[in-house]
Amino acid sequence: MPLIAPSILSADFSRLGDEIKSVENGGADYIHLDVMDGIYVPNITFGAPVVSKLRKITKLPFDVHLMVDRPERFIDDFVNAGSDIITVHAEATIHLHRTLQQIRNAGLKAGVSLNPATPLQILDYILEDIDLILLMSVNPGFGGQSYINAVTDKIRKVRKIIDDSGREIVLEVDGGIKLDNARLVMQAGADLLVVGSDIFSHGDPEQMTKLFKELF
DSSP, X not given: OOEEEEBGGXXXXXXXXXXXXXXXXXXXXXXXXXEEBSSSSSOBOOOHXXXXXXXXXXXXXXXXXXXXXXXXXXXXXXXXXXXXXXXEEXXXXXXXXXXXXXXXXXXXXXXXXXOTTOOGGGGGGTGGGOSEEEEESSOTTOSSOOOOTTHHHHHHHHHHHHHHHTOOOEEEEXXXXXXXXXXXXXXXXXXXXXXXXXXXXXXXXXXXXXXXXXXX
């Protein structure tokens, strides 16, 4: 059964608590929180104070995806807000290794995110310092984009890198995941799917989450 992390980027922010409860009732495994700063990506979403408020709503693990410039500046804020996993983009921080250590030293799981065109060689030097690899299957910054087909082969390659390492690293894929391509992404080697618009844009997030959970 696939692990599903609904992304609240596509949820109705006027009733965010209800939206989260709905996907929780549908069997969601994580809540994916896309934090954007308008600098690293051309959009702005929310910060640690919102995450802190949402922490009171659900006990599901918070998968916090920092699409921000120099994320090391905000790690402590998101730790204190109740995050469980914090993922940073490889290109967004000058000292990636140090930033990943900062997350893990705080007692959280650390993830690295690779954009569609980011080379995989960067993984050679940080596998010992990560718990999760997030492959972007769209260019980050906006919800509702179409899946980039070339990423499927990248998923296979990263799956092999993880398996060969012998480490328990979660392979997460984010961007353009829908019911009609989720099976392909999982078969390529993904462990965890981030799903936004295809869960929240059809009027029944609970039922849509159940449909994703029932794919396998």
